[in-house]
Amino acid sequence: xxxxxxxxxxREIPADxxxxxxxxxxxxxxxxQAPVHILIVPKKxxxxxxxxxxxxxxxxxxxxTVAAKIAGDEGIAESGYRLIVNCNEDGGQEVFHxxxxxxxxxxxxxxxxKR
Ligand code: 5GP
Numbered sequence: 001x002x003x004x005x006x007x008x009x010x011r012e013i014p015a016d017x018x019x020x021x022x023x024x025x026x027x028x029x030x031x032x033q034a035p036v037h038i039l040i041v042p043k044k045x046x047x048x049x050x051x052x053x054x055x056x057x058x059x060x061x062x063x064x065t066v067a068a069k070i071a072g073d074e075g076i077a078e079s080g081y082r083l084i085v086n087c088n089e090d091g092g093q094e095v096f097h098x099x100x101x102x103x104x105x106x107x108x109x110x111x112x113x114k115r
Contacts, residue, residue, distance in 0.1 A: 002045070003045060003097035004095055004097075005039075005045075005095055005097040005099060006045050006097060008025065008027060009025050009041070009043055015027035015028070016028040018038060018073070019066055019069070019070060021062070022043075023042060023043060023044075023058065023059040024040055024041060024042055024043060024059060024062050024063060024066055025041055025043060026038055026039065026040040026041075026066060026070055026102075027039060029101070033103060034103040034104060034105050034106055034108065035104070035105025035106055036074045036076050036102065036103065036105040037101065037102070037103050038070055038102045039099045039100070039101055039102075040063050040066050040067060040070070040099060040100045040102065041097060041098070041099040041100075042056065042059040042060065042063065042098060044059060046098040047096045047098065048087050048088055048093065048096060049085060049087045049098060050087065050088070051098070052098070063100045064083075064100075067083055067100060067102050070102055071102065071104065074102075074104070076104035076105055079104065079105075081102055081103060081104030081105075081108075082103045082104065082108050082111075083100055083101065083102060083103075084100070084101040084103065085098070085099070085100050085101070
């Protein structure tokens with residue numbers, strides 16, 4: 001089953017794409033929670049972190065190198081930013097195509113909401 005992110009990768013639905021290479025695509029989140037809120041997704045459809053395998057290590061490593069590049073491009077490298085990968089229900093995952101959030105451009109506050 002194709003996820004919404006696979007449809008973005010295939011250009012079947014539009015997105016504000018900021019970066020693409022052979023392994024990953026990055027685009028702005030449709031409901032940004034910070035001035036900079038970008039998602040980086042491996043082109044391979046991996047449902048969750050629980051589903052990664054050794055063969056995915058190159059693509060998964062690429063998520064971080066691309067995050068650093070995008071942070072520089074967006075002007076938030078020095079001010080700082082947060083990278084988030086949610087997994088399953090308790091992690092708050094909504095789209096079951098593994099992705100990394102880049103959030104920055106303002107003080108993000110505590111890492112977790114107070115209970
Ligand atoms: P998750 O909760 O799974 O870690 O994050 C999913 C993210 O995908 C959410 O921040 C949500 O706003 C974003 N999102 C969901 N559907 C779309 C879409 O169609 N286009 C874009 N650009 N972002 C989406």
